[in-house]
Amino acid sequence: MTEHDFDDETLMAFADGELDEATSVRLEAALAADEALAERLAVFFESRQLVADALKPLIDEPVPEALLQSVRRMAEEAKDGASAGSNVVPLRPKHRPVNRWTEHRWVLPLAASIVAVITGVVGFTVGRNLDPATMDSSAQIAAVLDREASGRDVALGTSGETLHVIATFRDKNGSLCREYELKQPSKSTLSIACRQDQTWVTQLALTSARAVGYVPASSQEMIDSYLSSIEAGAPMSLEEERGILVP
Amino acid sequence: MQTVPDRLVAFLPNLRRFAISLCRSRELADDLVQAACERAILAADSFIPGSRFDAWMFRILRNLWIDHLRRQKTAGPHDELEEARDVSVPSGEAASLARMDLREVSSALQKLPDEQREVLVLVCVEELSYRDTAEVLSIPIGTVMSRLARARKNLAELTGISFGEKRSFDTKGGVA
Numbered sequence: 513m514t515e516h517d518f519d520d521e522t523l524m525a526f527a528d529g530e531l532d533e534a535t536s537v538r539l540e541a542a543l544a545a546d547e548a549l550a551e552r553l554a555v556f557f558e559s560r561q562l563v564a565d566a567l568k569p570l571i572d573e574p575v576p577e578a579l580l581q582s583v584r585r586m587a588e589e590a591k592d593g594a595s596a597g598s599n600v601v602p603l604r605p606k607h608r609p610v611n612r613w614t615e616h617r618w619v620l621p622l623a624a625s626i627v628a629v630i631t632g633v634v635g636f637t638v639g640r641n642l643d644p645a646t647m648d649s650s651a652q653i654a655a656v657l658d659r660e661a662s663g664r665d666v667a668l669g670t671s672g673e674t675l676h677v678i679a680t681f682r683d684k685n686g687s688l689c690r691e692y693e694l695k696q697p698s699k700s701t702l703s704i705a706c707r708q709d710q711t712w713v714t715q716l717a718l719t720s721a722r723a724v725g726y727v728p729a730s731s732q733e734m735i736d737s738y739l740s741s742i743e744a745g746a747p748m749s750l751e752e753e754r755g756i757l758v759p
Numbered sequence: 760m761q762t763v764p765d766r767l768v769a770f771l772p773n774l775r776r777f778a779i780s781l782c783r784s785r786e787l788a789d790d791l792v793q794a795a796c797e798r799a800i801l802a803a804d805s806f807i808p809g810s811r812f813d814a815w816m817f818r819i820l821r822n823l824w825i826d827h828l829r830r831q832k833t834a835g836p837h838d839e840l841e842e843a844r845d846v847s848v849p850s851g852e853a854a855s856l857a858r859m860d861l862r863e864v865s866s867a868l869q870k871l872p873d874e875q876r877e878v879l880v881l882v883c884v885e886e887l888s889y890r891d892t893a894e895v896l897s898i899p900i901g902t903v904m905s906r907l908a909r910a911r912k913n914l915a916e917l918t919g920i921s922f923g924e925k926r927s928f929d930t931k932g933g934v935a
Contacts, residue, residue, distance in 0.1 A: 520908045528882060530889050559911035562918070563883040566864040570776040579789050583771060583796045587764035590800045 517542065518549065520556075527556035577749035654712045657690050657705060658758040661750055665695075672697055680753050684743035688756060689715070691739075704739070715742070763803035766812055767796050773885070777817055780880045781824050783869060791827075795820035814891040817881065821895060828873075867917035875910035878903055 518539055525531040526539055543550050652668045653675060660666050662677045678691040689706040703717040748756070774795065778788035798819050799806075806815050868876055881892045882903075889907075893900040 520912070521904045524904065524908045524911065525889075528889070555915050556908075556911055559914050560883045562861075562864045563868065563879050563914070566861045566868065567776065567780055567880060567884045570779055571772045573772070573775070575771045575775055576789055579775075579793055580768070580771065582793055584768055586796055586800055587767050590764040590803070591762065 520552070523549075523553045524556040527553060527560060577751060578746065581747075581749070653692075653694065657692065657707075657712050661753055661757065662690075662747075663750070679747040680756070681739075681747050682745045689742075689744065763799055763806055763812075767799060767816075770812065770816060771796075773813065774816055774820060777880065777885060778820055778824075780868075780884065781821065781873075781877060791820060791824060794823050798823065811887075811891055813885065814887060814895050817885065817887075818895045818897075821877065863918050864914070867914055870917055871910055871913055875906055875913065878907045879910045879914070882907055 522531065522535065522539070526536060531539070543553065656666050656668070656675050657677065660675075660677055662679055665674045665676050667674050674695045676693045676695065678693060680688070680690050683689050683706060687706045687708060689704055690712075691702070691704050694701045694703065701717050704715045705712040706715055707713075771792065775788060775792050778791045778795075779785055782788050782791060795816065799816060802819070806812070868879070871879070877896065878892060881887045881895060882889070887895065889900050889903050893903045896903065
């Protein structure tokens with residue numbers, strides 16, 4: 513019996529644990545007597561080991577924060593969408609980081625899978641400063657925008673209002689911008705403000721009657737199209753934010 | 760039973776490793792992973808409970824990658840691949856002899872044709888069976904085997920590492 517009874521693919525299958533029992537027994541018997549065969553086999557054992565040694569450690573690299581957050585958010589949205597029925601959209605922001613894949617229409621927009629129907633009054637102002645009615649709190653809001661990390665509810669004074677910064681990004685001019693939601697007892701306002709000369713200037717504000725936990729899909733669409741019009745960069749990670757916010 | 764969205768987050772390190780070995784660029788890989796996750800959520804219904812989640816995800820990601828390559832081909836030369844770099848060795852680590860071997864292996868891997876590299880990675884790194892690999896790649900199992908055998912012989916040649924000899928890693932533990 514010679515090594516020619518076993519071709520490369522058979523040897524490889526043995527090394528990979530994919531060879532059937534009968535052939536394996538035959539091969540093992542042949543190996544005992546045939547050194548050349550053993551060396552050919554070793555190529556397949558060792559190549560497997562080498563590739564594994566070279567690439568397996570990649571799994572220990574920390575997943576970049578931005579990617580992790582974005583996938584978490586998608587997963588939560590998907591679950592919320594599934595459990596809350598098909599007619600609502602979760603509060604979590606839906607605009608995704610600028611991604612060459614989505615730009616190239618690799619994927620259907622996530623929004624298309626979630627249909628939102630909520631009645632409510634939506635009014636919006638574009639390019640105005642903060643609503644006069646909330647002027648008193650505008651200094652407080654500016655302070656929060658200067659300091660607070662995204663993703664947390666911050667109570668504003670004793671008014672019962674809370675402010676939730678959703679995301680931080682830069683527009684095409686490099687200005688620092690933040691998307692935030694101001695929750696008041698009867699309504700909530702979704703805004704985008706950008707910092708110009710040390711002042712937060714509201715670029716877009718959408719107010720809707722308060723429906724706890726939800727924003728109308730139309731406001732989210734408005735926000736999304738506004739964000740793309742100013743060529744908003746990808747939302748910053750919490751780490752990037754820390755480097756920029758006032759300590 | 761864990762749903763697709765539940766499993767995605769836990770599977771990210773794996774998915775990212777596969778993406779990096781396909782695109783040879785972390786930046787591209789991260790975008791690719793994100794796109795694959797989006798698609799997986801949309802297509803969650805097509806996942807058959809009890810079947811291999813990893814193979815299902817790899818297939819989604821790999822199909823997106825192929826689409827991307829195809830588009831690049833029709834769109835003319837592109838600069839993205841020039842960002843490709845040595846992906847396997849974390850920077851800033853002291854080189855040891857063992858590590859040099861790995862560097863050699865990883866640069867050899869980059870030289871392999873894409874179709875050989877992907878079977879290698881699926882079988883030797885992600886430890887998929889031949890059958891699962893065939894499914895991920897939508898090719899017959901015989902093709903998986905012939906590509907995989909060719910890939911390994913090429914790798915042996917490219918690394919110039921003499922297989923069959925016992926390689927010593929004694930030098931690794933030289934720190935007093």
